[in-house]
Amino acid sequence: MPELTYLQAISDGLRQEMRRDRRVFVIGQDVGVYGGAFKVTQGFQEEFGPWRVIDAPLSETAIVGGCTGAAIMGLRPVAEMQFADFVSCAWDHLVTVAAKQRYRAGTPVPIVVRLPSGGGFSGGPFHSQNPESFFAHVPGLKCVCPSTPEDAKGLLIAAIEDPNPVLFFEHKHLYRRIKGEVAEERYTVPIGKARLHREGDDVSVITWGAMVHTAAEAADLLEGEGISTEILDLRSVLPWDRDAVLASVRKTSKVLVLHEDTHTGGFGAEIAATIAEQAFEDLDGPVRRITAPDSPVPFSPPLEKAYIPQVEDVVTGVRELASY
């Protein structure tokens, strides 16, 4: 199997779907001639033409609104937000129209919105956010957050196939940093199934997206101290894999929920609450959260480092729980 970067895997999956299914098209700012801000769709317009690789005006509202209409009429649009942060302009179309359409009228809305998200490169407050928690609160949407190239391709194809609006949160910091073997043929990864990234006995770390890799580095360090860390990669936060989380809790009895998004009302709170409700008698310590603080993402590199959970933070958090 070829080794691809996370970004190449997304590109590969998208291209494969466009070749396979003529209903699939992409639309977004600079996705055509320029090949996308991050070059996910480089060469796409040459291969598929300007009618299936559409350069959109600077209006997320128009992009998602148009996609919703096209989907209702039977197409399978894949929209790109240049940065996930800008999706707020498309809030109404996603939350009020796309998420409710199936419920109100029975019409499926098979759109995918790709959301380059996350920080780690001094992008500042407008280009670094992780807005998955907002949308995880909206029944009717699906929110996918892959952490590996293999999952990125398989989940993107599953998202395109899915009859519901799917928000695909691809982490920018992983684009060229993470590589992995990815099958050449088409495959899907089921949305809503977590993946055990690392097996361990002492503490469970529940996380997703880029934080999976932060947790993995921490787990390597902790192993040297004799602490065995289990890492569960949720892969999607809506729907999320309660069974897998509860199974891990029952095994280790100590849980750290880790996410890059801010603290208050972050999706980690939902996980912690569910654990308290459904696995209370299996807990041997408080459910801990490590998240970004409740503040916009800073530009300054040292501040951003203090803001985004780092390997050392996870090491400390897991260590404290292990000795609790």
Added chain:
Amino acid sequence: MATAVVEVVMPQMGVSVSEGTVLKWLKQEGETIAADEPLLEISTDKVDTEVPSPGSGVVTQILVAEGETVAVGTTLAVIAAEGAGAAEPTPEPEPVAEPEPTPASAPAAAAAPPPAPTNGGAGERTFVSPVVSRIAAEHGIDVSGVPGTGTGGRVTKKDILVYIESGPPAPVPPPVAPPPEAPVAAPPPAPAPVAAAPPPPAAPAPAAPAAPVAPAAEGELVEPMTAMRRGIAEHMRRSLDTSAHVTTVFEVDMSKVVALREKLKPEYEKSYGVNPTYLAFIARATVDAIRDWPWVNAEIRGESFVAKQHINLGIAVALEGGKGLIVPVVKNAEGLNLLGIARAVADLAERSRNKKLLPDDVQGGTFTITNPGGWGAIVGTPIINQPQVAILDVEALVKRAVVIQDDRGKDVIAIRPMMNLCLSFDHRLVDGAYAAQFMKQLREQLENWGEENY
């Protein structure tokens, strides 16, 4: 240092309760406790319950040992506000060479040891996590005997798993056989009212329940009487001494109820999560019959008879392992339909077994139903629950061959689900004919239960 001292007293768990027994101390002397954190478990003749701490601080003295029974209002323990120093009220024989830190001349005092951070003897091994608590309960382990390696000596899940795997370190008393079949008329326990022995001098060993145990001969098993058992004994004896007990037995053909229950059961369970038990049907029919025969729902008060407008149905619930009996009350049952009664009975039974009943739940009954039929009993002569005047005993539902009339009025033998209902009533107030008419109506209601009639 201003020492805020809080005394913990035996609480009044209901109007008629005058004393309570300390079952278990959840904190030992020297341990810290937060306000409202459970401090001890007590047992009264109404309910068993936990007593929360009235303040936060350190438990400096425990004045009543486990197993002792004391009057309401008796001081059970003393809690000193945090920082007040655990040793304060205990006149420790050795006044350890701790020179009174005279003020002034500070430099010398600097050499004194730093103030001990309320290091109350055994340490602060207080918190038992949910998972440890569950594992301990499943294996019948006393967590206080497990060596802890967690924060502050807390017992972690690993600790208790290791403990289970390797077994307890020291020999423990052999597991006692299940509850003795204590004949109520046992010889009076030796008068050993344990003159409130001074609490053992802060022995860190797990406090063995101090109980006034009569010496056991070989082959005997002696257990101190619990407050509940004493309450039951006194109550039953007093009832027989008070009421003129008569029991009447009625046979009831339950075919219609059985059929209706089969029909309702899936719906009730699916929609309401409640099992429509036979007991619920009978309770519902009893309430209706009482409306027409109100003197079975009454009491004798002095020279008067008092009929009750409200029907508060006591439901006798046996505690597991022969540990006693409790009679929680479905209040105002006259306002409940079948579903309401089924739900109320299920809730009370559940809370009885989990010790979650509140004192109010066991008071104010006006008529009692007891239900030994579940174990196969077919006839009983229950004792009236004073000051009530009647108690209904629900016996086993059994298929029997009975003679009935077929459509053409011909006698035939049929197999029918039959149940005996026995009513003990107080002949001082209720005469045999009245009781029989009440029972006749109850039987007719059960035998002719229409679908609309619930």
